[in-house]
Amino acid sequence: MKKLSWLILSVVLPVLAGAQDIKIPPEVEKLSAKAKETVEVTMDGPMLRWASKFLSADDPEEKKCAQLVANLKGIYVRSYEFEDEGGYTQAEVEALRSQMRGPGWRRVVGVRERDGDNVDVFFRLENEKMAGIVVIAAEPKELTFVNIVGPIELDQLADLGGEFGVPKLDPKSLPQAQKGDRK
């Protein structure tokens, strides 16, 4: 009986862990003390809905923005800009990346450049539908982590670009990564 309980736990716990929200590791949160400029946005479902009430329906951009966040469960952003290079370590970036190794996550973009620009884009899939996206951009003087939780269609995702003066992102240009693709 004991063996059966352990077996059930060993199967159920990883599934639950995969279902849990992504946490910002404490060592990453501490980077704000060293950063020249920090942006921290933490918006869960109720907060998103409340904030989107203040988006104007008359402004076409804000209207699109409200439609985009309507089905989201949360937006979490941490962006740290440093005076010089080496403001963060690879261990801190790895602490963020390692959370997307659970089931349900698929890396669609993984860029490693010699000059230090490393970008990862992960999609969270539930029943082959988009349920979230994580972007980790590790640049020489900047570390950015974006976690958007909730069902987003690719065209909605593309609508993130094109607004606010940023050129539109073409979802077709994103490479179709294989399941479990790791570098």
Place this chain on the structure above:
Amino acid sequence: MTVNDDNRMEDALRDALCRREAPEGFAERVLARVEKRSFSRRADLHLGSWLGMFRQPLLRWTALAAVSTALIVGGIEYRQLQREPAEGEVAKQQLILALRIASSKLQLAKSKVQHSQDQNENQEEKE
């Protein structure tokens, strides 16, 4: 005292003590006044019993606490309602900022992928 004086006094007494009919409607007016007085006393007694309830210290303090709580809660709610638009504007700006950052980093990813693809194509052409 003379006999005439006695007669005058006797006449005056007889006149004063003789039976006279009450003016018309006198009885109704008296009854109406009695009724009005008794209603007013009953109302006083009723109000007195309600106010008398607050003579008990426990009830008095409970009522005071209830009124104070209502005032505090009302005040907080009112202040919250006044502050909401300003806080909502801050939240909206935060939301837009978060979307801007997400958008710009996705664009960065896209440009890196594009750049890498272009480099590969150039290399293949050279080969």
